[in-house]
Amino acid sequence: xxxxxxxxxxxxxxxxxxxxxxxxxRSGDLSVYWYxxxxxxxxQFLIQYYNGEERAKGNILERFSAQQFPDLHSELNLSSxxxxxxxxxxxxxSEDGTEQETQYFGPGTRLxxx
Amino acid sequence: GDSVxxxxxxxxxxxxxxxxxxxxxxxxxxxxxxxxxxxxxxxxQLLLKATKADDKGSNKGFEATYRKETTSFHLEKGxxxxxxxxxYFCALSGFNDYKLSFGAGTTVxxxx
Numbered sequence: 034x035x036x037x038x039x040x041x042x043x044x045x046x047x048x049x050x051x052x053x054x055x056x057x058x059r060s061g062d063l064s065v066y067w068y069x070x071x072x073x074x075x076x077q078f079l080i081q082y083y084n085g086e087e088r089a090k091g092n093i094l095e096r097f098s099a100q101q102f103p104d105l106h107s108e109l110n111l112s113s114x115x116x117x118x119x120x121x122x123x124x125x126x127s128e129d130g131t132e133q134e135t136q137y138f139g140p141g142t143r144l145x146x147x
Numbered sequence: 148g149d150s151v152x153x154x155x156x157x158x159x160x161x162x163x164x165x166x167x168x169x170x171x172x173x174x175x176x177x178x179x180x181x182x183x184x185x186x187x188x189x190x191x192q193l194l195l196k197a198t199k200a201d202d203k204g205s206n207k208g209f210e211a212t213y214r215k216e217t218t219s220f221h222l223e224k225g226x227x228x229x230x231x232x233x234x235y236f237c238a239l240s241g242f243n244d245y246k247l248s249f250g251a252g253t254t255v256x257x258x259x
Contacts, residue, residue: 035190035192035193066247075250075251075252076236076247076249078246078247078248081246089245091246125191131245132240132242132243132244133178133179133198133240133241134240134245135181135193135196136247138191138192139190140189141190
């Protein structure tokens with residue numbers, strides 16, 4: 034158990050809908066990262082937050098947004114969902130959010146868009 | 148940009164066999180290198196890491212050595228068990244980079 038928690042574990046929804054994925058980092062970690070794991074793209078970095086502020090952005094679609102709250106939990110919002118958004122979404126956390134720091138991953142949220 | 152190339156699987160082995168999974172990388176400067184493991188139905192777990200050239204990471208019988216001259220970080224285990232069946236990901240975090248860049252993953256199945 035990494036100490037990173039994610040909810041829900043599974044999510045099934047329809048095209049065009051909006052969903053929110055939630056992540057709580059390990060105790061003491063200030064930085065949160067979001068990754069998407071899909072069969073065709075593999076594991077792709079989406080976005081990083083540090084202490085409430087966006088720090089780095091990867092291949093995140095404009096339909097997707099994220100935020101980190103004062104209690105350091107983070108939410109990833111996915112809107113206007115398409116079939117291709119079906120994937121496993123991972124949250125990771127690290128202590129300081131600095132370069133090359135070890136990241137600890139949560140169990141993931143499996144999203145199925147029908 | 149930074150990238151990681153892993154040997155393609157799937158790899159099927161018998162118990163107590165030797166496992167090696169090749170990983171090479173492309174990066175500027177001196178990246179940190181990681182191996183993560185994903186057991187069936189679970190998330191990613193850090194297996195081992197190395198942060199500078201010639202460092203050897205080790206954990207649970209697995210080892211990998213950071214070789215700058217060959218830009219490689221191959222994973223090895225001398226005697227695998229059925230419980231080692233999983234998907235293994237090589238990853239790097241580049242110089243001045245916050246994200247992890249992952250290889251495609253190698254599926255390993257160990258048969259009793």
